[in-house]
Amino acid sequence: MSNPLTSRPTLGQFSSIVCFKAVITGMEEALGEKATSIALIAAGRQRGKNLAKELGLSGASQDLDLIADKLNEAIGANGTHLAAIEKIVAQGDVIKVYCSETICSAGEPQGSDRKCTFTLGAVWGALSEITGxxxxxxxxxxxxxxxxxxVFEYTTLT
Structure with a gap:
């Protein structure tokens, strides 16, 4: 994969929320809500797995505070701006991830049934790669x- 900064020397690596959401709603119109959800979760999972590998976190830690800090650094305000990871907690076989300012919720009206499919998938892929x-x-x-x-909840499958 080419470096986005070298391929976009003026505009850089970021795009707008408006454009990202237009991709989502366009996919929903063309493919339907369920197929779009499946595709975005899968794309997010792949991104998350690759991110965890890039960060050197594959199987590296079970410290959820450290994982939260590293993921927030990568996808939060100092990273790609996908979402802010506030905390990650374990409750038995469930891992809960608390996010704010998720890209999918941005600009949505209160009461909207919008789900954070790509972000859910990205964190999912990262946690799967980190925890094994x-x-x-x-x-x-x-x-x-x-x-x-x-809040995203990830349950360990046996």
Whole structure:
């Protein structure tokens, strides 16, 4: 993959939320909501796996605070601006990731049923790569539906 900064010397590596959301809504119109969700989660998972490898985190740590810090650095305000990772906590075989300012929730009206599919997938892929575990992810709380954060829950599959 080429370096985005060398291929876009003036515009750099970032695009707008408006354009990203237009990709999502265009895909939903062309493919339907379910197929779009599957595709975006899969794309996110691949991105997350690659990110964890790039960060040298593959199987490297079970310290969830460290994982949260490193992922936030990569995809938060100092990284790609996909979302801010506030914290990651384990509850039995469930890992909960608390995010804010997710790209998918940006600009959506309160009460919207929008899910953070790409971001859910990106964190999912990263956690799978880091922990070496097969996980199932769901978006369980949303800032669009009364939550204080977008919360993703990842359950270990046996």
């Amino acid at each position: 575990k097969k996980l199932r992810g769901t978006h369980t709380e949303s800032v669009l539906r009364g939550g204080t954060n977008d």
